[in-house]
Amino acid sequence: MDGIAPYRGQSASINPALNAQANGGGAIAPPHRPAPSGFAAPHAPDPSAVKTPAHYLGAARRRIWLILAVAVPLSIVSSIFALRQPKIYQARAELMIEPPQLDPILSTLVSQDVGRIDAAAHDKYAPNMVARLTGKALADRVVSSSRLAPELAALDDPAQELIVNNIRVVPIGKTNMYYYVTLEGKDPALTKRLLEGLLEELKSVAHTESHDKLEGTVEYAEQNLDQLKKDAAELHAAMLAKLKSVGTIGPGGKNILEMRYDSFGQSLALKQARLAEMNQKMMFAQIWPGAEGGGPAASPRDERMAMLQAEKHRLMKNLAHLKSTTRRFNDDPAARETSEQLDDVMNEIEEIGRMGSFKTRMAKNPAEMIFEKQMREIEDDQAEQQAMLSEIHEVMPKHQEFMSLMEDRQQARLKIAAAESEIKSFKTLMKSQKEPVRVPDNVVEPTVPIKPNRLLTIAMGLIVSFGLGFALVFVLEHFDHSVRVPEHVSHGLATPLLGVVPRITRSALTHRGGHLWTSAAPDSLAADAFRNVRASLLGVADRHGPIVSLLVTSAKAGDGKSTAALNLAATCARAGERTLLLDVDLRRPSLNDVFPADDDDDDARLGLVDVLRGAVPWQQTLRRTDLHNLDFIPTGDPRDVPIEILGTLELRQLLSALSHHYDRVILDGPAVLGMADCRVLGRMVDASVLVVRAGVHQIVTLQRAKAVLEQSQVEIAGVIVNSLSEGVQNWSSYGYPSTPVGFPPRRDRALPAASTTNQPDDEALLVAASAGR
Incomplete structure (x- = not known):
């Protein structure tokens, strides 16, 4: 196995002293630079917790589908509702209510209840008449008339449905005498007749009450007059009796x-x-x-x-x-x-x-x-x-x-x-007494409906529907404190930002083995993004030493670390680096289908776990890809293999051997939080890269992942923000079209591994750094 000791099971030690004895003074794992001591740096304030109008507008653009999903059905429903609303007509009339006036001199001759003018009752007369007009008793008398009964026979309660629910009485100005009376209904002729009948009934009731009250006043006054005459007769009789009994009374x-x-x-x-x-x-x-x-x-x-x-x-x-x-x-x-x-x-x-x-x-x-x-x-x-x-x-x-x-x-x-x-x-x-309730001779039949205003209702429905959609998006945005801006990630973690990868559109060209393959579109923005990540890694290597073995991980599963590791490896290979992509995620291996083995290959099922067991050398599990300078070692069959195999001496020796054969060894590792796999692997590589999916995690989650790596003394080269959808234009000057006008399509040609004459400066630096080791 090229000097690599076989896998010795669970008892293998990861102590550096034992590693040195096992190597016998030979090759050892690459030395680690000291990481900051302690658990983690103090957490910086979460910039994503502060919401500005720009955040809400960005959320509206990002979730326009949700706005449409809410607004379109509601708009359709409100429009259908508006179109199905029946036409409503309004009959209108002016009403005058004046309390009946009694003669003030005659009122002194009658009782208080009949003749005296009570100021409180005088003020309440008009409101009481208005209450009668809008009450059900008067409406029942109107609908029970013989001329309207046949038309209203189909209704359960015509008085309540046609009159009480639809009549409105509004005072004119600040007076207590003049009122506007309106009655709404679907049939203009019936509405007119109902309003006329209602006003006539009110007038009749007021007239009857006023006439009865005046008659009662006269009757009571005549009763008092009779009593006065009776008293006068009694006094006259008493005078005559006294005159007879006293003989000294003369004339007068x-x-x-x-x-x-x-x-x-x-x-x-x-x-x-x-x-x-x-x-x-x-x-x-x-x-x-x-x-x-x-x-x-x-x-x-x-x-x-x-x-x-x-x-x-x-x-x-x-x-x-x-x-x-x-x-x-x-x-x-x-x-x-x-x-x-x-x-x-x-x-x-x-x-x-x-x-x-x-x-x-x-x-x-x-x-x-x-x-x-x-x-x-x-x-x-x-x-x-x-x-x-x-x-x-x-x-x-x-x-x-x-x-x-x-x-x-x-x-x-x-x-x-x-x-x-x-x-x-x-x-x-009495004969010239004014009527207390005066109504018009006739009510004009309405010809134009007052409602519904279908255009206004539809417009209001659209406004409310889209308003609800925007409100839902704004509420979700208010409670969403996930990190979406790359600067927030670098600021919150106090870690260099290696690059920003935009959201890659999945198509038949870019889809490969369940992952997005940017090498199929080398002139795309995503391909440029991974080139920027590689350039950032070269800058980190210039400041802190060469980075050959690189662990790509994330805080949690689903952040796109495997896709990032795949495309970063492809970018390094296209730049002329001899690159090996190693799938070390024993829990969820996903790169095997990207570079499938040949059907007649007997070693198709072999992988990393077989090398660590000592069953085969690593060269036997190696797969050549269709991309020049890029090789791949799959995970193999991880069943019945303990996770602790990733912390054995065999893996450390394997990584050391691979670092001597390749310019770049990229490991697709497991997630950080909740598992110890990544912490063990991070101590065996030159550096690690934390992949963060934009808009998924809060800054606290990422700070915890960084703290876990720092506790294990894992060197973090930087952060890659993946799947960015907002503000992508701020991270790219322009994008290359897939086929420039007037030029043939570009071919996917990688630089030879041994050629350095035409390499860019950053690639030459990488070759020089590799030769210096």
């Missing part, structure tokens, strides 16, 4: 005793005035004797008698006045004192009279005789006046009762007259 309700008392008082006052005048004359006669008749001179006794008579007259006048003004004359102190003084004067007069006079009675002064007579008459009149006053006091309460009855009867007569006048005026006003 005057008191006869009071009239007599007033007349008697006037006569008494006249007599007192005359007596005072006579008394005055007598006093003048005494002072100037003979002044009025020339009679003999008066004696002292006569003068004294005259003075006593004057005092007597004065005291009697005071007593008469007190008797007329005092209710309890006998108990009055002033009356008693005056009475005592009068008694003293009378006693003195009697004493002077008993002294005797030589003059006979016929010889007395005639004036004194007249004066005494008038004094006696006045005294008698005063006594009679006092008796009349007592009688007046006795009949006064009954007379006051009669006067109250007479006043009440007069008020009742005034109320009766006012009520009769108001009722008569109210009945006159």
Whole structure:
């Protein structure tokens, strides 16, 4: 096996010291440059977590198929829905609602519920009528009419379906009186008739209620009028009874005793005035004797008698006045004192009279005789006046009762007259009362449907459908934090970006063994991308040493690492490097069908696992490809072969031998996360390349894969971003057409391995580096 020790099973050690003893001082695996110590560098912030409008626009371009998949069916459904919508017509009319007004004067004669104008009820009248107009009760009365019943017989609930669900009442301006009433329906003629019937029913109901209320008002007012008349009759009967029981009531309700008392008082006052005048004359006669008749001179006794008579007259006048003004004359102190003084004067007069006079009675002064007579008459009149006053006091309460009855009867007569006048005026006003609900004479039949607006509905359906499609894409993009931009990969991993491979269109030309084969289209953008990857590897080799054995891996399966390893190997071979492609993925080998063995080849089933077992030399498993300078070693049959075979000394020796025979050995390895295969293989090669599929993983997943490799001291040359679909134009200046105009098709010609005269500079550097080893 060209100096390679056979496979010794599970006990083979991968310790470097044991490897050195097993080699016996011979060839050993290529030395490893120290990798950064520790688990991993601190994770950089995830740039893909920050979404800008450009991300959402890119997502819309990338997922235009999803937008169309959502929008097209919804648009079709909305368009069909819009086209199948029936035509709807609208009948319209203006409605005026004015609360009925009652006469304010008559309203005072009736009850609060009937006649009084309630402000709250006045404000609620129009809304209540509008509620009736849109209610089901009025609609039932309309549809039950004989002229509409035959047309609506097929409906289960025509009032609800045709009127209640379709009627609208909108106030005009800010008033509470004028309204627009609209009714929608499929049949314009039926809709017109329904609206007319509805308005007429509302008008009839309002008229009936208003008329009944006015009639009730008049009826109640007439009842009150009858009660007033009855009360007036009762008062009149009571007055007659009182008039019969009291005999001192005269015409007009005057008191006869009071009239007599007033007349008697006037006569008494006249007599007192005359007596005072006579008394005055007598006093003048005494002072100037003979002044009025020339009679003999008066004696002292006569003068004294005259003075006593004057005092007597004065005291009697005071007593008469007190008797007329005092209710309890006998108990009055002033009356008693005056009475005592009068008694003293009378006693003195009697004493002077008993002294005797030589003059006979016929010889007395005639004036004194007249004066005494008038004094006696006045005294008698005063006594009679006092008796009349007592009688007046006795009949006064009954007379006051009669006067109250007479006043009440007069008020009742005034109320009766006012009520009769108001009722008569109210009945006159009833005939000119305005209708509370006024409707147009007829409703115009609609001729143009108001809906549906099919063009608008279809346009809105399209907008909503595409909006939902875009919204779904934007939501998916919002929650999608996978890395799509190559710079984000290199920045998040702090690892060089070796190249960017665009999404390769699968065709009959590029499809080979389940993989995409860029060598079939050497002038494509994908082929240029792998050339850039090879050029980047040459730059890494110039800085850190030659890279012969290269492990191609990925964070997880499905990132395109096998396709990347295949096309990178083909690119190196086309550049003139002797290249070997080695499939070391024992779990999911996939390159065997790319370079199938000949049908008559007995070694068709042999592969890497057979070499590691020691069954055959590696030259026997080698397959020559149709591409010059490219050889391939398949995996073989990995069944019943432990995965630990990849960590044996035999594989390390095999890689060392292959590195001496080829300029480039490219290993298609397993994925990193969850498996130890790649970590073991990475320690045996010069460097490894991490393949990342754009838009699949988050940066955290890639950082974990890098951390796993760094823990195993695996040298990472860089990252390849695979299957890029967004911003590809930013990574390529131009692409070569498959057949340039005016030139024959290009042939797939690789440079000879030994020729260095026409190689590019990077290929010459690789040859020189290989020769230097």
